[in-house]
Amino acid sequence: MDSIWKKRKQQLQDFRRYLNKDNKVKKQEVPDGLYQACPNCNSTIRTLDLKNHLQVCPQCGHHLFIDAYARLDALFDHGKYKEYYTSMKSGNPLGFPGYEEKLEKYEYKTGLHDGVVVAGGRIDHMRTIVVVMDHRFMMASMGSVAGEKITRAIEMATRKKLPLIIFTSSGGARMQEGIFSLMQMGKTCAALKRHLDAGLLYISYLTHPTTGGVTASFAMLGDINIAEPEALVGFAGPRVIESTMKTKLPDGFQRAEFLEDHGFVDMIVEREKMRDTLALLLRMHA
């Protein structure tokens, strides 16, 4: 009986590995999921402790990935909010081979229809529209659905005269949607301009990693641009730049701290101070 169980467990593990074979980053979880290793300091942390610290390592302060819903729970008063546009799903406008299968695979893996979650609720009693990009879904690349959801969120904030916060995290444009993907850059920026003209506050909160067309559009347009510690923020990645320019880039290039030193980012805020900082900024601009 014991050997059958062991064999079954092995088969399940093989199957999971097969499903995750595109994931280059190996999951560091131990099988029962009670403990996790910090990818920065390698110390063993209880998964529950990590959850209580919003996925920040209690030993070294390294910010691990936090999913969109855990972030929203921590941000809104009593973890209460309303989610919008939940049923929007990508089509395959260019007939890109294998795209539908890929979308289905990520839907199954993450339970999301796309890498963008739009929510509305109160932060310290102030009504706010919040967008969170969740890179578990195809690196939260910006296709028509991501762009449309973000645009609708901005337009809703403008219509309701509310401040807007966008937590960015993205691999950039979604290549499977070609030009439809690229036009989302202009569309989101135009909506933000109308939000700005209405005299409303927009805070961009850059999280690891924010790259490509997202950096080149709404991510850098905040009235206030905040970044999480050590977040990678850039257009092309450092390796691409090094090989194209044939130069060595300085240490910490494209990291939040480097960007703050060079005036691209207004401030770096640790995740555990996220809610208090945002509440203060909202209060100052109310």
Ligand SMILES: [Zn+2]
């Ligand atoms: Zn650590």
